[in-house]
Amino acid sequence: MAYYALRKRLLRHLLDFLLLRQHQQDPTAAASVRGLLTLAQYLFEAGIDRLAWGTLRKAEKLARTNEQYEQLNAVYNLQIARAHSPHADPLDDIIRQRNLNKKDADEEERANIADSLIRQRLRQARVKGRAAESFDEILQQVLREYDLQEAFARRPALLLRLMSITRAAMLVRRDYASFAPFVMRCYHLMEKRHGFRPAHREAQLGLLLMIAHALYRTRRFAESVEYLEQLRALLEAGPRLLRTAMWPRYTFLLAANYAFLRRNSESIVLLEAVLRLPLSPREELTGRLGLGFHYFAEGQFQKANQTLQAIGRTDHYCEQEMGIEWVINRSMGEMLIQFELGNADLAHNRLRAIERLLKERFGPGGGGYASVLSYLQLVGELIDDPATARCPAFATRLHDIPSFVSLGQEDLQALSFYSWLRSQVTGQPYYSVLLELAHAPESDPRP
Structure with missing residues (x-):
């Protein structure tokens, strides 16, 4: 019995640690909304209704501003459950706002389903030896089925998801030349028609990185660097956590471009600096292999050897990762x-x-x-x-x-x-x- 009690207590501590760590390392607005929602629930349970309602309103504003429809739905549901409080907003107003938001939340759910279906059908096509089967047909069929054509055209987060799927399909065929103009056209059309608000920052950064990578793949190195400069400006003006999360990928791609622009020595400086930062295992492996290549290009074979040796991982581990x-x-x-x-x-x-x-x-x-x-x-x-x-x-x-x-x-x-x-x-x-x-x-x- 003592063993099981100890195991439950350790598991509870582990869960607490993981939740705290996830909250600290999650740069998205969704994490902040979840934190405010948790705080509001605690305050309600403690009987501090006035402060709890103030916290809920703050969570509502943050979720709406950042288009966090699922989180906003949870906020409205808690407001409805606590509508009997003298500090509550009018129930009719809450319900009306909740119903308006539910349409967007449902659209996001349909997009999640469509995402999984498109990926599954692409895998099935490859297994049957039809990797070149019209991706457009698969895509349009699913988007029509879930009534999402317009949603992907006006919501940057959904556009990023769609572009990620498209990129995966085209990379299977190594069709980099077709993907680069496609993603650029979608990005600039979104920019012209709807624009990118601060709430769209993460999606915009993802799209810019995707464009820069596609241009690099098609050997348009100077153009790739131009898009990376736009990305850097947004990173420096944005939240610190988001900048920290995306900085390694930005640096890896910039260094790769520099190598083909006769700036290989600058590539080495960039990668040596980024490898001193705390990195995920995947980022560490990417950075060290890239640095080894840049040393090799400079004729610094001993340093290239030391860099690859410093990876210190088995082939099996690297293959899994x-x-x-x-x-x-x-x-x-x-x-x-x-x-x-x-x-x-x-x-x-x-x-x-x-x-x-x-x-x-x-x-x-x-x-x-x-x-x-x-x-x-x-x-x-x-x-x-x-x-x-x-x-x-x-x-x-x-x-x-x-x-x-x-x-x-x-x-x-x-x-x-x-x-x-x-x-x-x-x-x-x-x-x-x-x-x-x-x-x-x-x-x-x-x-």
Whole structure:
């Protein structure tokens, strides 16, 4: 009995701690409204009705200003339950306000349902091998079914959610070129028709970050930085908690853009600074892998190696947190670093580990990573005999790697790996080759 009593008490303390921690770290208005609502309930129970009603009115104003319809509904329900108090507002007024808000709250609930349905149908389409099945058809069908066409056009929070789904669908097809103009058009249409109020700050920041990332993916680096500058201005003018929450993602993307604008040394300074801040595990992994890339581009291979070693996490952990592709990118980076440091055996070990992972997961041919296996074969030959890079036949095989850097469809990470191998063939500095290919015209950048 003593054990169970102790366990219940510990669980209660843990829940109290988690609630307090969540409230302290949640930068949204919803958290503030929940806090005021909890305070009002406590004051009612303590018999301090006048102060409780003052707190409820403050919660109502905050929820309405920030379009927190679900929280506002809870505020009105508590007001109705306590309407017998001499300090209460007229019940008829409360009910009228509650009914008006209920329409918006119901719309938000329908949007949540639509969000889940669209994601589910996209997953089903991919499982059936129809990832390219018209996303527009799936989207329009669900929006019509839940009467949400107009809601997504006038509410920034819902637009951000819709854009997140659209982005996920397009990234599956690596269709970055189509997504960038689409999200930009939606953002500027919203800005022109309805504008962004302070209540929309979080959604606006999310949309700006999405646009900047889409532009980066399509190699429009200077334009991406322009949108990041808009985002930074909003962050600096907004709540501190929101700025703290979004600052790492802003910095990672800015540093990535700078690398392709011949400002790689500035990228290093940015990432070194942000990695000194308290970060989530995902942010820590993103930042360290990015910093390792920037050191590598500068030819600082020892620092690049130390940075990746400092991750200190197993491949299994990283895969659970970041996905299999992140693990492959890290392993390939480690392989190239060891080669540059003259550690041929370590480079070979990493190469074999990557090959084994790809074949075990995706079959002997590597599935969608077949081009990576072709790339690894060339790197393996180079590790065995660096002079191989000067052979014309080697350059021809490098050129023939299938769809490794097709412009507009390929990840910039893949381009960076390809650039390293090409730099070995041409004898040019790796960073110079990377910039040359990244800024190549809309055609195949290979010779």
